[in-house]
Amino acid sequence: MQLEKYIIDEHNNELIDKHRRNLEQVAEGINGLDAVLKKLAAFNIAIPSWALGTGGTRFGRFSGGGEPRSLEEKIEDVGVIHALNRSSNSISLHIPWDIPENASSIKALASQLGLHFDAVNSNTFQDQPDQKHSYKYGSLHHVDKAVREQAIQHNIEVINYGVQLGSKALSVWLSDGSNFPGQLNFRKAFQNTLESLQTIYDALPDDWKVWIEYKPFEPNFYSTTIGDWGQSLLLANKLGGKAATLVDLGHHLPNTNIEQIVSLLLMEGKLAGFHFNDSKYGDDDLTVGSINPYQLFLIFNELVEGMDTRGMNHSTAIGWMIDASHNVKDPIEDLLQSVQAIKIAYAQALIVDKKALTDAQNNNDVALAQEILQDAYRTDVRPLIAEASLRMGGALNPISTFRRLKVRDQLIKERGTQTVATGL
Ligand code: RM4
Ligand code: MN
Ligand code: MN
Numbered sequence: 001m002q003l004e005k006y007i008i009d010e011h012n013n014e015l016i017d018k019h020r021r022n023l024e025q026v027a028e029g030i031n032g033l034d035a036v037l038k039k040l041a042a043f044n045i046a047i048p049s050w051a052l053g054t055g056g057t058r059f060g061r062f063s064g065g066g067e068p069r070s071l072e073e074k075i076e077d078v079g080v081i082h083a084l085n086r087s088s089n090s091i092s093l094h095i096p097w098d099i100p101e102n103a104s105s106i107k108a109l110a111s112q113l114g115l116h117f118d119a120v121n122s123n124t125f126q127d128q129p130d131q132k133h134s135y136k137y138g139s140l141h142h143v144d145k146a147v148r149e150q151a152i153q154h155n156i157e158v159i160n161y162g163v164q165l166g167s168k169a170l171s172v173w174l175s176d177g178s179n180f181p182g183q184l185n186f187r188k189a190f191q192n193t194l195e196s197l198q199t200i201y202d203a204l205p206d207d208w209k210v211w212i213e214y215k216p217f218e219p220n221f222y223s224t225t226i227g228d229w230g231q232s233l234l235l236a237n238k239l240g241g242k243a244a245t246l247v248d249l250g251h252h253l254p255n256t257n258i259e260q261i262v263s264l265l266l267m268e269g270k271l272a273g274f275h276f277n278d279s280k281y282g283d284d285d286l287t288v289g290s291i292n293p294y295q296l297f298l299i300f301n302e303l304v305e306g307m308d309t310r311g312m313n314h315s316t317a318i319g320w321m322i323d324a325s326h327n328v329k330d331p332i333e334d335l336l337q338s339v340q341a342i343k344i345a346y347a348q349a350l351i352v353d354k355k356a357l358t359d360a361q362n363n364n365d366v367a368l369a370q371e372i373l374q375d376a377y378r379t380d381v382r383p384l385i386a387e388a389s390l391r392m393g394g395a396l397n398p399i400s401t402f403r404r405l406k407v408r409d410q411l412i413k414e415r416g417t418q419t420v421a422t423g424l
Contacts, residue, residue: 001076001410002113003083008395011404015396022383029379036350039314040388043346045276045339046090046118046321049098052077052332053421055285055325064330066411067421071098072109074421077332077411079113084401086394087339090118092171092321095158096128097422103164118169119211119273119319120162124151125175125219138176140196141189141225148196155200163205169272169319170204171246172197173213177220177227189225194235201239211246211272211319212236216253218283229261236270244272248323249299250283251275259298266306273319276342285325287334289341296341297377300349308354314346325423330408336398340385347381 027033052074053067068074075091082088091110093100100106110116124139132150137143139151159170176193178184201210214232215224226232229245236243245265252258265271278284278291289296307314320342326334353372360369386396395401402408 001080001407001414003080003405003407005083005393007405008083008393008401011401012390012396015400019383019386019390019396022380023387026380026383030351030384033384036347036384037388037391039350040343040347040384041086041392042315043343044087044089044315044320045342046092046319047078047081047088047335048092048094048121048321048323049074050094050421050423051322051324051326051335053423054331055327055423057327061420062327063418063420064408065417065419066408066413066415067331067419069415069419069421071100071106073415074098075106075110075113075115078115080402080407081332081335081339081398082114084395084398085336085339086389086392087343088335089114090116092118092121093161093165093167094121094123094423095154095161096123100161100165103161107165117162117165117167118321119171120158120165120167120169121171121173122155122158124154125173135175138174138189138225140172140174141176141193143188143192148192152196152199156203159200159203159205159208162208168207169209169211170200171211171213171273171319172200173215173246173248174226175215175219175224177217177224178222179220180222184223184225186223186225190231193225194238197235197239197243201243204242208242209272210239210243212243213246213248213251213275215248215251215283229265233265233268233270236272244270246272246275246319248275248277248283249288249296250277250279250285250323254281258295259302262299263302263306266303266310269310271306271318273321275321275323276338277322277324285323287324287326287329287341288322288338289345290337293341293345294377296345297348298373300345301352301373301376304346304349304352305354332407333399333402336402340398343385343388344381347384348376348379351379351381352376 054064078091133147142148212232214226216227232245276288278286280291322338357372
């Protein structure tokens with residue numbers, strides 16, 4: 001299904017007076033309002049193809065109705081999200097969950113909805129029915145060269161799909177690791193991984209990047225071969241300029257200072273991009289900003305400061321993507337909430353008084369530095385997000401419009417109640 005702009009406008013008209021009053025109130029205290037609104041309007045966050053169905057846990061999966069049955073329907077759902085928030089103009093595919101059998105028609109459908117293809121993701125963490133060797137004991141780090149070779153070939157195949165779709169990056173996340181002490185020689189596992197990644201790296205087109213994601217545990221619980229940002233950065237540095245580290249917010253041990261990691265990766269020019277989600281305990285893949293929005297703000301504060309220092313374009317210099325999965329919410333509503341939370345944190349980071357903060361830091365004025373950050377964090381920037389969306393032709397309040405238009409009911413009518421999307 002496709003959302004017509006006039007339907008969105010109709011609902012906006014009901015909300016516009018209240019919006020104007022709210023905007024006026026917040027606008028007063030903001031320097032360079034127009035520049036902030038322009039940056040917000042330009043900021044887009046990719047939607048992963050695996051987040052459009054209801055997620056599950058290892059205990060079960062409780063599908064909601066109207067889930068997309070094909071890649072085409074997933075693209076349509078991203079089209080709905082983008083029509084509402086004007087901030088989700090790309091989709092990231094996981095191969096082989098979503099193989100673009102007919103790349104040119106898939107591409108045409110996407111561009112008709114104003115979408116393009118973000119990074120392509122390989123999958124060597126599950127065995128596929130037709131595959132010769134198992135990934136039970138790992139893929140790119142495997143002790144057996146034949147298994148490594150198979151995983152390398154899969155990644156190259158994913159690059160080829162991505163080339164057909166116009167993607168510019170391969171995102172690699174490995175579940176490789178060990179469950180028990182003694183199972184693995186860490187050094188050999190690392191060296192095998194490096195050698196495998198080198199072959200994949202050599203197959204990248206000139207204008208492509210490879211993003212190396214790290215994760216400290218799960219599905220392996222004793223060690224993971226790319227367990228933290230140090231190991232990822234080590235690999236990225238050895239591979240070369242086209243390789244960089246991908247930060248997934250859920251892939252950190254409790255209380256890790258992620259904002260500091262981000263700051264240093266940016267300094268080194270090695271921050272590839274982000275997988276946004278939120279978590280209470282581990283890789284929970286919860287809605288962005290649902291548990292710890294302050295941390296998200298602090299991360300964005302480092303992102304904005306670091307990107308500005310290097311003269312980077314906020315919206316295009318790094319890959320921004322949601323990587324979440326939700327087992328009790330409507331996936332589209334959940335994704336709309338995540339995008340909104342990201343934009344709120346971004347807007348708050350944009351309005352931090354940078355000059356005052358630098359002065360406070362240089363004067364060791366700790367209390368004032370905190371005040372400056374929290375002043376931005378406690379500003380209700382939602383009218384700014386709404387205004388940016390409105391200017392781009394989107395909805396003032398995407399979720400309420402989604403509900404008002406009864407989009408899910410229509411999807412259920414079209415697709416039925418029993419559909420299950422590929423993914424997690
Ligand atoms: C992993 C990791 C990857 C994602 C898969 C589905 O935990 O975050 O980025 O592709 O989950
Ligand atoms: Mn991820
Ligand atoms: Mn994850």
